[in-house]
Amino acid sequence: MLTRLVKSTQFLSALWHQLFSLPSLITIFFAISSALLVSSPAYAVTDEYVKRYLEVTEPIPLQVNDQGQTKPFTAEDLSQGKELFKTNCINCHVGGANIPFPPVSLTLDDLAGATPPRDNINNLVAFFRQPMTYDGSEESFWCREVTESWMSQEQVEQLAAFILRAAQKAPGWGSKSISQ
Structure with missing residues (x-):
């Protein structure tokens, strides 16, 4: 049971670092920016x-x-x-x-x-x-x-x-x- 908890914690920690790494944050930023630009009235x-x-x-x-x-x-x-x-x-x-x-x-x-x-x-x-x-x-x-x-x-x-x-x-x- 303790081993399972440790492995889960390690997995979540790795996932956290992966999601909030610089490349991931840049990708998220560009995805959100692109969505906003496409829906902007200035680009109608x-x-x-x-x-x-x-x-x-x-x-x-x-x-x-x-x-x-x-x-x-x-x-x-x-x-x-x-x-x-x-x-x-x-x-x-x-x-x-x-x-x-x-x-x-x-x-x-x-x-x-x-x-x-x-x-x-x-x-x-x-x-x-x-x-x-x-x-x-x-x-x-x-x-x-x-x-x-x-x-x-x-x-x-x-x-x-x-x-x-x-x-x-x-x-x-x-x-x-x-x-x-």
């Missing part, structure tokens, strides 16, 4: 569509309100907005079209022609939070209300930024017919 993946068709590789200013104030949005912000659009909006708005009401698409002209205009970040966010018909006269039942428990303020701003930039730059965005 930028969508090729955002780079190529929306022409965003560096932060771009997008209009935030009716007074003309702007806010910079990165390629990563727009990539996140694209993913949110793909997950939540594309069924009715593929390519910026408007399947429930085809005469009005997500082009800049149509967004600006809404009441109130939806051609800036704040007004699009307000629409997401409380969807209204194009003329602003009543609630819209085509779009779902995006509550803060569903998407954070940052997320709805990223979604709005993607839509605005796509309306500015994406070829064919909001086309009302396939031939356009």
Whole structure:
């Protein structure tokens, strides 16, 4: 019994020294550092569509309100907005079209022609939070209300930024017919 206890103690001591040796600690440090770097938002993946068709590789200013104030949005912000659009909006708005009401698409002209205009970040966010018909006269039942428990303020701003930039730059965005 005593021999067994001594051997167990020796084994644990050897294991302790092995785990906390310099090479082991360096390996653990690099493993943890790598995991943190990969999950860091600074290394977020930028969508090729955002780079190529929306022409965003560096932060771009997008209009935030009716007074003309702007806010910079990165390629990563727009990539996140694209993913949110793909997950939540594309069924009715593929390519910026408007399947429930085809005469009005997500082009800049149509967004600006809404009441109130939806051609800036704040007004699009307000629409997401409380969807209204194009003329602003009543609630819209085509779009779902995006509550803060569903998407954070940052997320709805990223979604709005993607839509605005796509309306500015994406070829064919909001086309009302396939031939356009």
